Ligand code: SF4
């Protein structure tokens with residue numbers, strides 16, 4: 061988070077709490093439909109919580125924190141990117157201090173200058189999750205995890221680039237990686 065705020069940014073300052081930003085993040089993830097992809101990913105061996113000491117058997121996360129709420133895996137990064145949400149998401153979480161790997165030192169009270177309003181895009185993740193569930197049946201066991209990693213890598217390359225031609229090339233690769241996700245591509249067409 062930048063320590064320097066312009067006068068306009070000070071005008072936009074919004075006092076908040078750690079609990080409130082976590083709830084805003086979870087509401088946003090629900091609006092995107094992230095849980096629908098997780099339900100396919102976890103049985104497919106792709107869970108991002110594997111081996112975490114805070115993961116309780118049958119109860120899930122026992123230490124919900126700002127870091128894990130803000131973090132996006134390759135599948136979610138892809139959906140956020142395609143839906144035009146990723147900058148908004150990243151900009152918001154850049155304002156939240158104290159994020160670490162699987163825990164946070166986020167203060168109880170702090171100030172942000174933007175806010176997250178949950179989108180209504182569950183249909184997009186629903187279509188992606190349906191494709192993922194079906195495609196994984198005919199693919200090697202490692203396919204799901206590998207695809208997740210490739211999507212993650214390509215989106216990071218795009219986000220780090222200022223070269224429009226390079227971005228176009230990466231987007232074409234993303235399309236090839238997901239070409240068999242037919243329900244998803246039909247659902248995405250509804251966004252345009
Ligand atoms: S890696 Fe992504 S899709 Fe899989 S369980 Fe974690 S958040 Fe859900």
Ligand code: SF4
Nearest residue numbers: 109112114115121128
């Ligand atoms: S702390 Fe993070 S990685 Fe661990 S169980 Fe909770 S959400 Fe999963």
